[in-house]
């Protein structure tokens with residue numbers, strides 16, 4: 001397989017993963033265009049998290065290839081994959097995994113601080129994102145004193161603060177109440193679209209999937225469907241999912 005064309009930011013070919021002999025992904029292929037919001041939908045256990053972990057370089061598939069632009073992610077050793085994840089990808093999952101000893105703004109600023117950005121600049125960027133997510137007033141508090149919804153908003157801020165090329169969002173609003181769920185999801189998508197950040201969003205909720213430019217469906221680790229959303233959605237015609 002060759003590297004994807006310029007307008008595909010990510011491409012996966014025939015991804016196959018088994019955990020202790022039990023198949024989790026089977027021959028899944030897809031392409032994600034630069035700047036699109038792609039939903040990966042499917043019921044629990046259908047392989048969504050496993051697919052996102054492969055695409056983001058957290059997990060090397062048993063077989064198959066993952067390309068990020070011209071980089072063969074599947075060919076990289078662990079340090080190079082970790083660098084790629086740190087520098088180019090953001091990740092937000094269903095559990096916030098904030099550092100308990102750090103304040104909300106320090107947690108949100110963490111990707112910038114770890115990459116050597118000046119403290120003042122990192123703090124300003126973190127506070128701006130906390131503001132977008134309506135939790136600026138929590139900036140000096142530690143995770144233990146925040147509500148679950150506030151913690152999840154801080155985690156979203158942390159995933160976006162460094163301006164990733166691709167944001168992987170694995171059921172990012174699953175623990176939230178309906179009103180928080182909608183607000184966080186729409187903020188995440190609006191911010192990503194405004195900045196040209198590609199989003200790969202795993203969800204078992206059809207309403208959430210419908211907010212994306214396009215959805216692909218998994219069932220029992222296999223691609224089940226490809227559903228375009230909205231006439232003229234960016235990337236609709238040029239993206240594909242196949243088994």
Ligand SMILES: Nc1ncnc2c1ncn2[C@@H]1O[C@H](COP(=O)(O)OP(=O)(O)OP(=O)(O)O)[C@@H](O)[C@H]1O
Pocket residue numbers: 019020023024042043044045046047048049050051204
């Ligand atoms: N670390 C693991 N060890 C063993 N089996 C695993 C592991 N992670 C996932 N699985 C199994 O692989 C299959 C796919 O799981 P995966 O988490 O990718 O699906 P999912 O669609 O994201 O589900 P969920 O919404 O419940 O997270 C499931 O059968 C799951 O039990």
